[in-house]
Amino acid sequence: MNVRGIRGAITVEANEERPILDATAELVERIVAENGISPEDIGCVFITVTDDLDSAFPARAIRQMAGWELVPLMCALEVPVKGSLEKCIRLMVLVNTDKRQDQIRHVYLGGARALRPDLSKA
Structure with a gap:
């Protein structure tokens, strides 16, 4: 068993609580589905937001998901790099897995696909 990092990012249209929470939940659900993992496999999740998103803590959306309480x-x-992607939520999920590095599926949604077009699905 190894610890692997799974990256993900998503953009939101507005600096409002509901879009931030909904986007975070969508991103986590896609990471879980794409990688066949469960909350029990997760060591921790680091979440970053751009400085234009201050209406909600994205972690709140994850804490409210069944099985993610611990x-x-x-x-x-x-x-805050000048000219960087705005209204963006990024995740780094550290997971215990037997998968090789090349078997990990990173997830980039919405405008965040521009961050890693090499890893984003069309």
């Missing part, structure tokens, strides 16, 4: 979560601000 998974360690941490929110932080993304480095």
Whole structure:
């Protein structure tokens, strides 16, 4: 068993609580589905948001998901690089798995596909 990192990102249209929480839940659900993992496999989740998203803690959406109550979560601000993608939520999910690095499926949704077109599905 190894610890692997699964990256994911999604953009939201507005700095409002519901879009932030809904986008976070969507991203987590897709990461879980694409990688065949469960909350029990997760060591922790690091969450960053761009500085234009301050209406909700994305971790709240994850804590409300069934089975995720004990998974360690941490929110932080993304480095504010000029010209970078706005209204973006990023995740780094550390998972215990037997999968090889090349078997991990990273998930980029919405405008965040531009961050890693090499990993984003069309």
